[in-house]
Amino acid sequence: MKKLYSPKTVREIMDLYGFKFSKSLGQNFLVDKNFVDKIVDAADVKNQNVIEIGPGIGTISYEMAKLAKKVLVIEIDDSLIPILEENLGDFSNVKIIHQDVLKCDFNQLVEEEFGGEDFKVVSNLPYYITTPIIEKLIEGRSPSDMTIMVQKEVADRMLADENDKEYSSLSVFIKFYADAKKITNVPKSVFMPKPKIDSTVLRLSLRKYDEKVDRDRLFALVKAGFNKRRKTILNSLSDLYPKDTLSLAFEKVGINKRQRAENLSLDDYINLTNVLNSK
Known part of the structure; x- marks a missing residue:
């Protein structure tokens, strides 16, 4: 052996x-x-x-x-x-x-x-x-x-x-x-x-991921958020969406726009993706 x-x-x-x-x-x-x-x-x-x-x-x-x-x-x-x-x-x-x-x-x-x-x-x-x-x-x-x-x-x-x-x-x-x-x-x-x-x-x-989630958009949000992690989530995602659009989406899914990327859970990111995709 x-x-x-x-x-x-x-x-x-x-x-x-x-x-x-x-x-x-x-x-x-x-x-x-x-x-x-x-x-x-x-x-x-x-x-x-x-x-x-x-x-x-x-x-x-x-x-x-x-x-x-x-x-x-x-x-x-x-x-x-x-x-x-x-x-x-x-x-x-x-x-x-x-x-x-x-x-x-x-x-x-x-x-x-x-x-x-x-x-x-x-x-x-x-x-x-x-x-x-x-x-x-x-x-x-x-x-x-x-x-x-x-x-x-x-x-x-x-x-x-x-x-x-x-x-x-x-x-x-x-x-x-x-x-x-x-x-x-x-x-x-x-x-x-x-x-x-x-x-x-x-x-x-x-595990099987949720097929209903747009993965490309989901991880684009995640990447944008963490690329500017010292900024609020509103500012870090503003290169992807207008701030007024983001503010409405945050309000709909219950995210405080003054939070930062590291404060959001996976479910938060998924819910935000789905709301933004519906616009």
Whole structure:
């Protein structure tokens, strides 16, 4: 049995393959069995189809492959492909996809590899493209749920409620599409190389959004509000609508026009969108 979470094993692999960590790809490998187990347990992958993004040397993939129906690992780094082929080669239910995840057609991939069946996503998301990946996964052929490790400060924003200082457009986006739950914090000391900040593992359970809501207009409002978050919501949205139109809409949905973007809940933004769309 391979112990890919062992620092000693990682160093041996690096020496054998001449591998070097890439800062530009945000590579930090998890080297603590307890946290590997927590992630796999939280993901609940037994007899499930799974996509892992950025598998590194296959540490989490290896453990999931023992349980899952099928595991697809998507890796952009050329130098990791032979390492993954070696480390995961004993599993017939694992397929390695050598591709940039942001250019990946998930609709096609899920249809071809899973026959259109439900799937899960598990990933230690690269810090530099965390939000674009989440948006791509949620807005495309959505998984049933995602177990992801992100920077702690990003996780705090994703979990934040209105009136919290961390509350942001990302908070609203996540609330619209998913129920988010914190699994555990992960200290920077359990990575190789050690990053500058701690991480957090989240479980996002995706849900069907309200088809009646104009999502483009909804998130245009949210983005405009938080782009000028120090201004009142009336002033921050005035580039999109006349102030008199906004004032009437605020009154109709019970929003104080002197509030700021971080004071409005997801329901507030949805109600405001619907009222403005009716004009």
